[in-house]
Amino acid sequence: MVVVMIASVVSGVSPAGAQRRQELQLLSDAETEHIIRNMARPIFQAAGIDPEAVNIVLVNDPTLNAFVAGGQNIFLHTGLLLSVDDVGQLLGVIAHETGHIAGGHLVRGQEAMENAFLSSLLGMGLGIVGGVAAGNAGAGAAGAMLGQHLAERNLLSFSRSQEASADQAGLSFMEQAGLSSRGMLAFLEKLGADEPVLTDRDAGYRRTHPLTRERVDAVRSFVQRSRYSDRPVPAVWNEDYRRIQAKLYAYLNPTGALARYKPEDRSFVARYGRAYAYFRRGDVKQALPLVDGLIAEEPRNAFMHEMKGDLMLQTGRAADAVAPYRKAVELAGSEAGTIRVSLAHALLEQHDPRLADEALKNLQIAAKTKAQSAFLWRLSAQAWSMKGDAGMTAYTTAEEALARGDLPMAKAQAERAEKLLPAGSPGWLRAQDIRGQTGRAGRDRE
Incomplete structure (x- = not known):
């Protein structure tokens, strides 16, 4: 599982460096993303959104939060994933965020700027998938501190009317999908709309998603009249979710996971949690028999x-x-x-x-x-270099630089690729595209 994708971003750093730097650390795990997308698939389909077009992005942050940005990207904090009591609550959160996407709440001026930034952030984040898992320092170095300004977190917040609209849209999607909306209600009640004090756990969500008693009452009213309120989610969904929670907890706290998932517990979830905890500690002797046992099962x-x-x-x-x-x-x-x-x-x-x-x-x-x-x-550049193809090495290096947001490097490598590759070849054509793209971006910044 979970591989660190990006190291950090600069948030609100003044010229004098007086303001605190905030980190946005992304994680990647194919299994977690696959399971969450599959569970949320009926919601996306009800909203008229292609489930495969939605990026499920994990944020390594202990606060209880989720947000959408950069188009169809749903960001889920690890604190949220580990805190929800069951799949129903998570689906309620995802339905609400889908309501923001479907409602077009991401097109306002400053937010549009931030969304574009977060789109490039995703590209940089994907840049070091595998770096930490393989102990590859070179790969990990791609998570460089970005030299761009990330707007304050409250730019990702929505108005109270938009929050209520996203609730109602999300509830409608769940109803169309035949899913109980009790989870959304339970999640909002967990946050406590009547509690004026923001705790460290829920401060992020309540700042970016203004929570009012009226919102909770409206969701409760919907639950009371929904014909699917008492329909349980498929049992396999909760089993799958317990697995990814065990994996995530083991990634973040291997020692705690070994204390939680004790050797006498022979359930699949417990063995999975122990296996991943040993894996995180690099203890092959302990991890490998557990992994082989899970594969055999x-x-x-x-x-x-x-x-x-x-x-x-x-x-x-x-x-x-x-x-x-x-x-x-x-x-x-x-x-x-x-x-x-x-x-x-x-x-x-x-x-x-x-x-x-x-x-x-x-x-x-x-x-x-x-x-x-x-x-x-x-x-790709490494592979083409092994094959002795300088033109394709230059082209793929240009793609890497573009994904990292290093436009001068992308342009230089694209120009080099154009000189080395046969005119009209796929790599040559794409190198031309990259050169043109970096040129336009440079003029836009002037």
């Missing part, structure tokens, strides 16, 4: 094989990571984009030019859905 679960690949790659056994990654790619099918990047990473870490073609094949397929990933393009 669910041999068709792509994410168990991915976990074994991650364990091997992180502990310096890249060659041993290839087989489980290949199996994970086979089982995950069209949703294997992130896993394909990891497989390519494992192949290239062996520094064997004979493996470059397989790495490139996986990266090219992954690029169809992960084109913003700077790390994907960095690996």
Whole structure:
């Protein structure tokens, strides 16, 4: 699982550096994103939104918060994911955020500027997928401190009327999907609209999502008349959610996870939590038997094989990571984009030019859905360099720089690629696009 995607961003830093720098640390985990998207799929469909077009983005932040930005990107704080009592509450939050997307609440001037920034942030964040997991300092370095100004967090907040509108839209989507809306009510009651004091846990959500007694009463009224209020969510959803909570908790607090998921607890969730906690501590001797046991129990679960690949790659056994990654790619099918990047990473870490073609094949397929990933393009450049193709190395380096927001580098590498690649070839044409794009962006900044 969860791999740190981006180190930090500058927030409200004055020329004198007097204001505090805030960090926005993103995490990536194919399994967590897959499970959440699948559970939320009926809500997205009811809203007329393509579920595959929604980015589920994890933010490593202990506060209880969620927000939408940069288009169809739903940001979920780890504090939220670990605090909700069940899937119903999480679906209530997602339905509300979907209401903001469907309601077009992201098009106001300053917010539009911030959304554009967050879109580029996503690109930079994707830049170091795999860096931490593989202990690759070079990959991790892509999470550089951004030299742009991120507006204050309250620019992501909505008006009370927009919040009420998003509630009602979200409730309507849940009703159309045949889902109980009790979770949304339970979540709002958890925050406590009548409590004037903001706690550290809920301050972020209550600042960015103004909470009033009228909002809670309106949601309660809807729940009372909904025909689906007493319909439980599928049992498998709660089981899957407990798994990703165990994984997330183990990632953030391995020692605490080992205390929580005790050896005498033989449930899948507990073994998964222990396995990931040992994995995070680099204890292969303890982790590997647990992982192998989970694979034996669910041999068709792509994410168990991915976990074994991650364990091997992180502990310096890249060659041993290839087989489980290949199996994970086979089982995950069209949703294997992130896993394909990891497989390519494992192949290239062996520094064997004979493996470059397989790495490139996986990266090219992954690029169809992960084109913003700077790390994907960095690996592509590494593979083309192994093959001795200077033109394609320059082109893919330009793509990496563009994804990181380094426009001068992107332009320079694109110009170099144009000189080296055959005129009219796909790489040459794309290099022209990058040069034109960076030129326009530069003029816009002037």
